[in-house]
Amino acid sequence: MLQAYDLHKSYGRGSSAVQVLTGLDLRVEEGEFVAIMGPSGCGKSTLLHLLGLMTAPDKGEIHLENSRVDHCPRTRTAVRRRRIGIILQRFNLLPELSAMDNVEISLQVRGLRKTGLVDELFEKLGVAHLKGRKPSRMSIGEQQRIAVVRAMAHQPRLLLADEPTGSLDSKNTQNLLEMFARLNREQRQTIIMITHSADAAAIAGRTVRMKDGRLLD
Amino acid sequence: MAYLPLANILHHKLRSLLNALGIGIGICMLLTLSGLSRGSLGEIADRWDAVNAQLLVYPAGWGESTPTLSGVGLSDRFAQRIEQQNPGKVARAVPVFLWPMKVGGQDHLAAGVDPGQWDMLAGGKKLSGGRLFDPDMSFAHWLEKQLLEEASGDDLASITDADLASRGALELVIDSRLAKKASLKVGDDVHISNHNWKIVGVVPEGGLARVYLPRRTAQFLFGSGSITKSTVIFVDLVDDEGVEQASRDIRNDTRQEVVQVSQYRNMLQQKWGVMYTYVDAVNVVALIIAFLFIAVMLYTMVLQRTREIALLKSFGASSAFVIRQVLAESLLMTFAGCAIGIGVSYAAGWAIEQVTLYTVTIGPHWIAIAIAAAFAGAVISACYPAWRAMKIDMVEALTME
Ligand SMILES: Nc1ncnc2c1ncn2[C@@H]1O[C@H](COP(=O)(O)OP(=O)(O)OP(=O)(O)O)[C@@H](O)[C@H]1O
Ligand SMILES: [Mg+2]
Numbered sequence: 241m242l243q244a245y246d247l248h249k250s251y252g253r254g255s256s257a258v259q260v261l262t263g264l265d266l267r268v269e270e271g272e273f274v275a276i277m278g279p280s281g282c283g284k285s286t287l288l289h290l291l292g293l294m295t296a297p298d299k300g301e302i303h304l305e306n307s308r309v310d311h312c313p314r315t316r317t318a319v320r321r322r323r324i325g326i327i328l329q330r331f332n333l334l335p336e337l338s339a340m341d342n343v344e345i346s347l348q349v350r351g352l353r354k355t356g357l358v359d360e361l362f363e364k365l366g367v368a369h370l371k372g373r374k375p376s377r378m379s380i381g382e383q384q385r386i387a388v389v390r391a392m393a394h395q396p397r398l399l400l401a402d403e404p405t406g407s408l409d410s411k412n413t414q415n416l417l418e419m420f421a422r423l424n425r426e427q428r429q430t431i432i433m434i435t436h437s438a439d440a441a442a443i444a445g446r447t448v449r450m451k452d453g454r455l456l457d
Numbered sequence: 458m459a460y461l462p463l464a465n466i467l468h469h470k471l472r473s474l475l476n477a478l479g480i481g482i483g484i485c486m487l488l489t490l491s492g493l494s495r496g497s498l499g500e501i502a503d504r505w506d507a508v509n510a511q512l513l514v515y516p517a518g519w520g521e522s523t524p525t526l527s528g529v530g531l532s533d534r535f536a537q538r539i540e541q542q543n544p545g546k547v548a549r550a551v552p553v554f555l556w557p558m559k560v561g562g563q564d565h566l567a568a569g570v571d572p573g574q575w576d577m578l579a580g581g582k583k584l585s586g587g588r589l590f591d592p593d594m595s596f597a598h599w600l601e602k603q604l605l606e607e608a609s610g611d612d613l614a615s616i617t618d619a620d621l622a623s624r625g626a627l628e629l630v631i632d633s634r635l636a637k638k639a640s641l642k643v644g645d646d647v648h649i650s651n652h653n654w655k656i657v658g659v660v661p662e663g664g665l666a667r668v669y670l671p672r673r674t675a676q677f678l679f680g681s682g683s684i685t686k687s688t689v690i691f692v693d694l695v696d697d698e699g700v701e702q703a704s705r706d707i708r709n710d711t712r713q714e715v716v717q718v719s720q721y722r723n724m725l726q727q728k729w730g731v732m733y734t735y736v737d738a739v740n741v742v743a744l745i746i747a748f749l750f751i752a753v754m755l756y757t758m759v760l761q762r763t764r765e766i767a768l769l770k771s772f773g774a775s776s777a778f779v780i781r782q783v784l785a786e787s788l789l790m791t792f793a794g795c796a797i798g799i800g801v802s803y804a805a806g807w808a809i810e811q812v813t814l815y816t817v818t819i820g821p822h823w824i825a826i827a828i829a830a831a832f833a834g835a836v837i838s839a840c841y842p843a844w845r846a847m848k849i850d851m852v853e854a855l856t857m858e
Contacts, residue, residue, distance in 0.1 A: 285856070289851075294851040294855075318773050318774065319775075323773075326772075330855070330856075331768070331855050332768070333768075334769075336465050336765070337464050349773055349774045350772065350773060
């Protein structure tokens with residue numbers, strides 16, 4: 241499903257450059273549920289941005305479903321991004337749009353229409369009452385759950401989640417994790433989830449640990 | 458349906474309103490100024506067209522782009538000659554003395570006409586109130602006797618305003634629009650050009666002038682000491698077909714300028730061409746400012762919303778999609794601006810016509826130009842902001858505080 245070889249990524253230039261990823265290798269099989277753990281600032285989010293094709297590595301390769309996907313033409317990369325579902329650590333929602341419209345616009349971008357699944361996801365995540373509400377009038381945890389709905393509405397084969405349970409209470413955390421596990425089990429959806437919680441990681445099939453821009457093994 | 462450009466506009470209501478207003482003002486200026494300049498001249502030309510005559514004769518050498526025809530021009534003998542030389546072709550040749558008079562705070566080209574020729578010059582309009590001046594031409598005949606006949610010992614200097622007034626010479630007919638605007642009615646006294654006049658009649662608008670006076674009075678007061686000359690001669694032909702030929706014949710015979718009355722429109726336009734250019738230049742500047750407005754607005758919008766645009770891109774939005782959002786927002790704003798601008802223009806035009814005697818003609822032609830200019834401006838001013846939006850770095854936008 242997904243292979244990353246020798247990924248390097250730095251921010252900034254010259255003397256102020258920060259080396260974030262320093263030769264990271266990762267291999268995730270189709271239908272796997274992988275949790276990524278590691279100390280703050282070790283580059284987890286950066287890795288997710290690379291896997292989500294939001295930015296290109298300085299060095300190294302990323303292969304997705306048997307094709308090399310780093311450094312492809314912009315249009316092709318955009319089309320590939322549509323098939324991925326991504327939940328970012330922060331700033332997930334468009335403030336001008338209601339929760340439902342936030343989901344719909346992502347479907348629109350992907351050239352899809354709203355299906356019954358969307359309402360189902362709103363129900364399952366306990367945010368059905370927020371459909372018409374704008375993000376500024378939601379709690380962080382509610383916003384995060386809307387982002388989950390949006391990331392899953394198009395049934396992506398690959399779901400990338402950056403601390404999706406970070407702002408949720410234990411009941412909602414449990415609920416979300418169970419949903420991830422079920423999707424992974426029943427629909428063989430590939431999930432890569434970043435988390436700081438050992439309990440959350442326990443749900444995943446495999447946990448990898450990161451430190452200083454590499455995986456530990 | 459989630460429609461982001463509209464949602465953005467509605468999310469920032471005040472900002473959007475101000476922008477739409479900016480465009481609206483530009484459009485309104487374009488329509489109102491061009492409608493005013495062209496409408497007022499068009500209205501004058503329409504009134505001249507309404508005169509029941511085909512040809513206009515005026516002094517040789519005044520040229521095509523002559524300043525407003527007025528004052529002493531052609532000898533009245535030309536009128537007689539034109540009729541005599543073209544029997545069966547010319548129905549009548551009618552001299553008219555034109556003179557600027559200030560009524561109701563605005564200058565008008567008043568027409569000194571013989572009461573007997575009223576039907577030709579007033580465009581077939583019947584008086585809606587009062588009566589015509591000097592109806593039985595008694596003043597005209599009296600004045601002719603005093604000044605034109607050899608035997609008379611009287612001269613110009615001995616005739617006073619009191620004489621004129623007592624013989625009904627200082628009487629005016631005005632048109633209904635001027636009457637309304639200047640709040641004048643039949644029986645009112647007005648002081649114009651150093652004389653006291655009485656309004657004796659009101660005629661519906663649409664004839665040669667807004668202010669009419671007896672031609673002999675006009676000649677006597679404004680004719681430089683002689684009542685033998687008028688300004689122009691209108692010629693009514695028996696047969697409309699022979700206009701070209703008649704025009705040539707009269708020109709050759711009298712050696713004066715002869716044009717078709719319908720050409721007066723072109724003469725006005727030539728004369729005021731510079732003003733059109735000026736008005737149009739002001740309009741272009743107004744529109745450019747309106748679109749600088751939009752460009753700055755779109756640009757700040759893109760800067761403010763890098764994060765949202767980055768999010769769209771993270772779902773896989775193509776560059777085309779991002780550009781479309783910016784463009785659609787610009788077009789929506791422009792659409793609103795056009796609606797406001799056109800609406801306000803009609804309102805402004807109506808208001809101007811209520812308060813002044815100017816005419817505002819908002820033609821479909823100018824609306825089309827305004828809309829085309831607005832949308833071209835919308836597209837152009839969206840270019841740079843859209844390009845910036847396309848270039849936004851997703852990770853940077855979504856990780857930086
Ligand atoms: N846009 C950026 N520009 C410059 N430096 C950045 C940028 N984004 C991240 N960094 C730096 O890169 C390093 C790794 O950041 P990253 O967000 O990947 O860490 P993380 O493992 O996700 O941490 P956390 O668990 O706190 O979310 C950090 O030192 C951070 O300061
Ligand atoms: Mg992170």
